[in-house]
Amino acid sequence: MVPMNLMKNRKAGYILTGQWAKKAFAEAKIYGEAVELASSADKTFTYIPDCSDLPITEDMDYVYICENNTIYGTKYHQLPDTKGKILVSDQSSCFLSEPVDVTKYGIIYAGVQKNVGPAGTVIVIIREDLISDDVLPGTPTMLKYKTHADNDSLYNTPPCYGIYICGKVFKWLLKTGGLEKRKEINEAKAKILYDFLDQSKLFKGTVEKDSRSMMNVPFVTGDKELDAKFIEEAKAAGFENLKGHRTVGGMRASIYNAMPTEGVEKLVAFMKKFEEENAR
C-alpha cells in the first residue's frame, strides 16, 4: 500500500535492517525504483546503520525504515535524517511501547499482533495531506488509504474482534499510566536482562549496545549445542518461545508490553542457574 499510495515519482529510499525491511524493499521494486540507502546486512543486521547523511535524492517520494527489528533485536534510537522527505516507519514490534512524536512521520504502520491485539488488524497513522486520490494507476479501491479514511475504517466489514481487543488494550494502557509510564516499565524490564547479559560469562547479547531493542532481546552462548540445551530446559521450566528466529539461531526473549517484569526476573534467575550448572 505504501508504494501504491506514495510513490508518485516512482522512486523511494529504503534502509535495510532485516527481513521486514528487505521484504518491503522487494515489494516496492514492483512499483518503481527502490534504492538501498544503507544496510546492516554486513554484520547480520546486528546494528542500525549511521543515517546522518544518506544518499537521498530530490526525486525520492519517501524514506522507509523498520523501526524495531523483531528478529534481530535492533531499534532506531535516532530517526534518520530524511533530508525533508517523508518518513515511513514499520513500528509493528515497538508500537505503544513508549511515546512517539507522530509529527516526525508521514506514515506509521503496525500489525497489532506484537504489542496490541490479535493478528489480523493493522493500525496506520498517516499525515492528512498524504491521504489522496492521487495514487498509482491500477491501485485497487481497498488499497487506497483515502478509502479507509473517508469511511472511518468501515468501507468493508473490518476485523471487529481484533479491533475490540485493541480497544481494551488502549484502555488498559491509559489506566496504567499511559505511554510515559509504559516506557519506564519497559526500560526497567529490558535493563534487567541486558545487565545480566553484560556481566554473564556464558550468555552474550548479539546486538551493538547503541542499537538495542527494548522489545526483542537476542542472545547466544556461543555454542549451538548449549543453546539447544538451554532452550529445551527453559521450555521444561515453563519459558516459551525462547528459540531465536530460524534464520539467526540462538535465543530471543520477546518482552512486549504483555510480559510482566516478573517474567523477565524469572528468566534471568533461570539463566543464572543454567550458567552455574554449565560453567566451564
Ligand SMILES: *Cc1c(COP(=O)(O)O)cnc(C)c1O
Ligand atoms: C511481525 C512483523 C511484521 C509482519 O507482520 P504480519 O502481520 O505477519 O505480516 C512486519 N514488520 C515487523 C517489524 C514485524 O515485527
